[in-house]
Amino acid sequence: MLFKSFLLLFFLFSFGISKAEESDCGISPSLERYKEYNQNRIFGGENSNEGDFPWxxxxxxxxxxxxxxxxxxxxxxxxxxxxxxxxxxxxxxxxxxxxxxxxxxxxxxxxxxxxxxxxxxxxxxxxxxxxxxxxxxxxxxxxxxICLDSNVDSPLNEILTQCGMGSDFKKRNGSNTHFSHDILQDAPIQHINSSICGKNGKEEYICVGGVNHAALPGDSGGPLMAIRDERWVQIGVASTYSASNYEGESISINVKNTYINVSSYxxxxxxxxxxxxxx
Known part of the structure; x- marks a missing residue:
């Protein structure tokens, strides 16, 4: 009986190690960069470095x-x-x-x-x-x-992270025009009340927003990410956006994004x- 118990424990231990090795997701150098950000601020987008978001x-x-x-x-x-x-x-x-x-x-x-x-x-x-x-x-x-997690939860006002290569805005010849990025952009963005995005009380949505940073055309389908247990976890899929108040030589724009809540699916x-x- 003792021998059988030993074999069972050995099997369970070995299986656990192999599963951990197989689930090597959400690891990248950008973890350290984002953990160092002042969580009381919203930062504009910046060029990603190679390997920052390999998913x-x-x-x-x-x-x-x-x-x-x-x-x-x-x-x-x-x-x-x-x-x-x-x-x-x-x-x-x-x-x-x-x-x-x-x-x-x-x-x-x-x-x-x-x-x-x-x-x-x-x-x-x-x-x-x-x-x-x-x-x-x-x-x-x-x-x-990237990691997925059915139990992940993001509280209101948490600073989350998005990345994409979609459109941006710039004032040219007195009018606002779209232009595309050749380098992947990433930026923190704040989790806001779902009612602001017109999705009040609907758990399948996550609403985020801020000024001068957002998921725009071309970013659809991209990730909304949170750091959990030293890994990146995807909590949202970019779905829709709304923007207003274009001003300045670059942009001054209020943006709201609706992401699909991955854990619901x-x-x-x-x-x-x-x-x-x-x-």
């Missing part, structure tokens, strides 16, 4: 519509439903913060899964989708998955990926 991907649907997304497994991407809904071809770019490099590293979608209730209860409801890749990503310091993610991705 970030950029994608084009049908060759034109640009969106963001995240690596959650070597075969799976998480993004927004409106980025891939009714698309025939989706190309994914990854492995760098620099578009000049990223555009040389691409893969294709084998299949994508839009949430079955997308748009069922209003604009952008259940705006979440999964992409199964036509191949397997090779992980490195520049290609890594963990069961669906597990089902679609056939238990490969869990949170």
């Amino acid at each position: 970030y991907i950029w994608m084009y649907a049908d060759g034109g519509k640009g969106c963001s997304g995240t690596i959650i497994h070597e075969n799976w991407i998480l993004t927004a439903a409106h980025c891939v809904n009714e698309a025939e071809h989706v190309t994914i770019y990854y492995g760098s913060v620099d578009w000049k490099i990223m555009k040389t590293q691409k893969t294709a979608a084998l299949q994508y899964f839009v949430h079955p209730q997308y748009g069922a209860s209003g604009h952008a409801s259940n705006d979440i989708a999964l992409i199964k890749l036509n191949g397997t990503l090779e992980f490195s310091d520049k290609v890594q998955p 963990c069961k669906w993610i597990k089902e679609i990926t056939e238990n490969v991705v869990q949170c």
